[in-house]
Amino acid sequence: MNLEQYLSPLIGGAMIGVAVTMMLFFNGRVTGISGIVAASLAKPTQEGLWRWIFLAGLICGGVFIQLIFPDLLVNLSDRNLTQIAIAGLLVGYGTVMGSGCTSGHGVCGISRLSVRSIIATLTFMFFGFLIVQVLS
Amino acid sequence: MNSKIIKINSVSFFAGFIFAIGLAISGMTQPQKVIGFLNFSDWDPSLLFVMVGAICVHMVAYPLVRKRSSPLFDVQWHVPDRKDITSRLILGSALFGLGWGLGGFCPGPGLTTLATGDLRTIIFVGSMIVGMILFKKTEIYLKF
Numbered sequence: 304m305n306l307e308q309y310l311s312p313l314i315g316g317a318m319i320g321v322a323v324t325m326m327l328f329f330n331g332r333v334t335g336i337s338g339i340v341a342a343s344l345a346k347p348t349q350e351g352l353w354r355w356i357f358l359a360g361l362i363c364g365g366v367f368i369q370l371i372f373p374d375l376l377v378n379l380s381d382r383n384l385t386q387i388a389i390a391g392l393l394v395g396y397g398t399v400m401g402s403g404c405t406s407g408h409g410v411c412g413i414s415r416l417s418v419r420s421i422i423a424t425l426t427f428m429f430f431g432f433l434i435v436q437v438l439s
Numbered sequence: 440m441n442s443k444i445i446k447i448n449s450v451s452f453f454a455g456f457i458f459a460i461g462l463a464i465s466g467m468t469q470p471q472k473v474i475g476f477l478n479f480s481d482w483d484p485s486l487l488f489v490m491v492g493a494i495c496v497h498m499v500a501y502p503l504v505r506k507r508s509s510p511l512f513d514v515q516w517h518v519p520d521r522k523d524i525t526s527r528l529i530l531g532s533a534l535f536g537l538g539w540g541l542g543g544f545c546p547g548p549g550l551t552t553l554a555t556g557d558l559r560t561i562i563f564v565g566s567m568i569v570g571m572i573l574f575k576k577t578e579i580y581l582k583f
């Protein structure tokens with residue numbers, strides 16, 4: 304394994320850490336993407352507007368990358384549309400039932416040593432490993 | 440809109456933007472990498488370092504930030520403090536894990552890659568939202 308192979312993930316990860324720290328320091332919020340999406344589906348309020356704006360920032364960040372480094376957003380996986388559609392349903396249903404995803408439980412929760420989040424992260428990693436072994 | 444709300448919303452936009460750039464640089468926005476990370480037989484460990492990088496920063500910052508009595512632009516913290524390990528936490532996380540490995544997407548990268556216009560991303564985000572609504576509609580029937 305060469306330096307490049309883990310340096311980019313480390314730098315990208317650190318940027319994610321900076322973003323979630325900003326949300327905590329300024330707004331007092333946990334940056335859980337699934338929670339933000341799910342809550343923004345409810346009736347919009349002025350207090351909840353930050354969720355829409357955060358998601359707009361996330362999508363604009365994607366547009367920015369698409370303009371300068373489109374290779375970083377290319378999907379080369381062998382998954383077909385049916386698999387993707389089922390995956391989306393499972394991710395949406397599961398993250399609301401389990402109150403979080405990779406960001407809310409995996410980054411924010413683990414960082415504050417929440418036992419719930421550590422258990423949730425171990426669980427979704429285990430089942431992620433499981434299905435990839437079954438499919439490969 | 441008062442100035443506090445404008446400040447909160449500005450931070451939210453920039454945090455979302457930085458989060459997306461972080462996801463892209465780290466490789467999380469390439470489903471083949473996520474699937475490679477979840478594959479035991481031909482393991483690509485690189486994505487482990489995304490968690491390491493993010494958690495290292497936030498684990499150091501979290502206690503320092505929480506020393507304040509409130510966040511800078513709000514009067515109170517909105518950090519969950521639940522401790523109960525419920526069936527919903529476990530089953531929900533299990534379903535999420537299956538979906539994550541099946542599609543190679545978790546919610547953040549799904550939204551970030553919408554910019555590609557790739558049909559698979561659009562289908563993923565659409566069905567994820569349907570899944571979220573479905574949970575809210577079926578929640579009352581769950582016996583746990």
